[in-house]
Amino acid sequence: MPIEISCTGCSQLLRVSDQHAGKKARCPSCGTIVQIPKFGPDEPSPLPADDPFSDSFPQQSEPKPNPFADRPPSTPNPYLSPAQPSGRSGGFQKAHRGGLVLTFGIVGVLCCMPLGIAAWVMGASDLSEMRAGRMDPGGMDTTRVGMILGIVSVGLAVLGIVVNVLLMVVGAAL
Numbered sequence: 001m002p003i004e005i006s007c008t009g010c011s012q013l014l015r016v017s018d019q020h021a022g023k024k025a026r027c028p029s030c031g032t033i034v035q036i037p038k039f040g041p042d043e044p045s046p047l048p049a050d051d052p053f054s055d056s057f058p059q060q061s062e063p064k065p066n067p068f069a070d071r072p073p074s075t076p077n078p079y080l081s082p083a084q085p086s087g088r089s090g091g092f093q094k095a096h097r098g099g100l101v102l103t104f105g106i107v108g109v110l111c112c113m114p115l116g117i118a119a120w121v122m123g124a125s126d127l128s129e130m131r132a133g134r135m136d137p138g139g140m141d142t143t144r145v146g147m148i149l150g151i152v153s154v155g156l157a158v159l160g161i162v163v164n165v166l167l168m169v170v171g172a173a174l
């Protein structure tokens, strides 16, 4: 079982094999010589034994009993990145534009393809904002549908151009 100690120079968590107990180690970060404590087999470990994450999540500062204790109990948005900083409490969130994106997407499919492009671009940027936690994720479904409609409108327009060109080619060949 490795021994974990905090560097006296930079608080970096150092992990050394217990065969070095009682010896001195040089911190790889700042070069400070750190005395490795000698733990007998019946002495308690300096880390809380009930912490299952202490081995897989080395921390820069002093270890907390549970590194996930300060997380919200349920994540409102499953698409949020787990690496997102947890300082979201009281953070400013932009209101989503789901209704606008959806309207643009519908109008883009029905008549004017440029609005479909607008729905596509706006929807894509808004979805990435929501995933980053900077925008209200409540409109994610509406925004996604509007963006898909925008993509469809662009696809229909491209298809129409292709069909027209084919018809012209066929007409010229006859």
Ligand SMILES: [Zn+2]
Pocket: 007, 008, 009, 010, 011, 012, 027, 028, 029, 030, 031, 032
């Ligand atoms: Zn150090």
